[in-house]
Amino acid sequence: MVYPIINGRWWSLYFDPGIKRRREDLFDREGELLRLNEAVRRGERIVLVTGLRRIGKSSIVSVFLAEWGGRGIMLDLKGLYFEYGSVPKRLFVAELLRAMGEELRNADLLEVLRMLNSGGERAVLALDEAQYLRFSGGFRFDGVLAWAYDNLDNLTIVLTGSEIGMLEDFLRFEDPAAPLYGRTPYELSVGPFDRAMALRFLKEGFAQEGMEVPEGELEEVVDALGGIPGWLTIYGHMRARRGLDHRSAIASVYEEGSRVVMGELERAIQPARRRYLAILRAISLGLGSWSKIKAYAVALTGPITDARFTGLLRRLEKLGFVAKQDDQYVIPDPVIRKAVEILDRA
Numbered sequence: 101m102v103y104p105i106i107n108g109r110w111w112s113l114y115f116d117p118g119i120k121r122r123r124e125d126l127f128d129r130e131g132e133l134l135r136l137n138e139a140v141r142r143g144e145r146i147v148l149v150t151g152l153r154r155i156g157k158s159s160i161v162s163v164f165l166a167e168w169g170g171r172g173i174m175l176d177l178k179g180l181y182f183e184y185g186s187v188p189k190r191l192f193v194a195e196l197l198r199a200m201g202e203e204l205r206n207a208d209l210l211e212v213l214r215m216l217n218s219g220g221e222r223a224v225l226a227l228d229e230a231q232y233l234r235f236s237g238g239f240r241f242d243g244v245l246a247w248a249y250d251n252l253d254n255l256t257i258v259l260t261g262s263e264i265g266m267l268e269d270f271l272r273f274e275d276p277a278a279p280l281y282g283r284t285p286y287e288l289s290v291g292p293f294d295r296a297m298a299l300r301f302l303k304e305g306f307a308q309e310g311m312e313v314p315e316g317e318l319e320e321v322v323d324a325l326g327g328i329p330g331w332l333t334i335y336g337h338m339r340a341r342r343g344l345d346h347r348s349a350i351a352s353v354y355e356e357g358s359r360v361v362m363g364e365l366e367r368a369i370q371p372a373r374r375r376y377l378a379i380l381r382a383i384s385l386g387l388g389s390w391s392k393i394k395a396y397a398v399a400l401t402g403p404i405t406d407a408r409f410t411g412l413l414r415r416l417e418k419l420g421f422v423a424k425q426d427d428q429y430v431i432p433d434p435v436i437r438k439a440v441e442i443l444d445r446a
């Protein structure tokens with residue numbers, strides 16, 4: 101990739117739409133990078149990077165790795181999954197060897213992980229979109245992760261996934277029947293920018309593009325899109341580079357964003373579509389308490405036991421669609437709120 105050099109320095113570009121790989125392109129996140137660094141240095145075996153969709157998980161890990169002095173590898177499992185429809189062990193090993201610059205053929209997975217572990221200095225293996233490891237054609241990657249956790253003291257495995265509920269269902273640290281049971285990953289939880297930071301991000305991003313945007317419009321962007329860097333980045337990109345006006349840029353974030361989240365949302369609610377939709381709708385209407393949401397869901401879809409209702413709500417929470425703030429349920433991602441609206445109308 102070619103980066104523009106202006107006045108003899110690398111120029112930062114916050115509104116580049118891909119995963120950020122250089123610290124200059126990553127706004128803030130100093131705290132997250134520091135915590136990740138410390139976790140690796142103190143020898144955490146498994147680090148789980150969690151957070152809403154498009155919050156910047158992959159970017160943080162990839163900037164960390166770019167700066168990590170020791171051996172570090174990042175594999176994106178989504179690519180493998182989409183190319184082959186699964187993540188077979190053989191291909192995983194081949195990708196790993198390729199990333200390590202090793203020519204070995206037919207190596208065994210444990211052998212390759214031992215190689216990574218035995219270089220003398222600490223190694224980091226980052227697996228992005230790690231939830232796809234569950235589609236391995238029967239091979240138990242979770243067993244290998246547990247083995248690495250127990251035996252490879254020089255290796256930190258960093259796991260990231262856009263579908264965090266799926267990732268947790270795959271890893272099952274709390275399930276006595278699962279291989280990873282009882283292991284304690286270090287969780288790096290990545291949150292949205294607060295209002296002031298979101299405004300600064302936009303302002304600095306537009307300044308990089310040589311654009312000045314009225315403060316009032318930036319305020320509206322943050323009202324509409326919240327503090328999720330991925331959505332703010334699309335807005336900036338649409339406006340600064342594709343020349344859209346303010347309103348159309350916001351509309352296109354909703355459009356593009358709901359495309360990103362819709363499939364996942366559809367899949368999540370599919371087992372009890374009407375119930376889930378009623379719950380999401382209640383919350384998006386501003387009903388925040390357990391009892392109000394339940395009353396709304398009952399009015400719309402008929403009686404439901406407390407336990408069943410709580411189960412549905414918990415699952416939405418676990419998948420990150422719903423969160424609890426000051427004892428009230430909310431949908432923290434404005435693009436999910438929009439997607440719920442679209443589903444509701446359909």
Ligand SMILES: Nc1ncnc2c1ncn2[C@@H]1O[C@H](COP(=O)(O)OP(=O)(O)OP(=O)(O)O)[C@@H](O)[C@H]1O
Pocket residue numbers: 114115116117118119120125126127128129151152153154155156157158159160261262263329330331333
């Ligand atoms: N701190 C930041 N500064 C600049 N751009 C950012 C920042 N965080 C995220 N982005 C941008 O937001 C988008 C989403 O980032 P990224 O892919 O790293 O998030 P993610 O949490 O891994 O998303 P997903 O859940 O879809 O995997 C990218 O376009 C990225 O460039």
Ligand SMILES: [Mg+2]
Pocket residue numbers: 157158159228229260261262
């Ligand atoms: Mg990601």
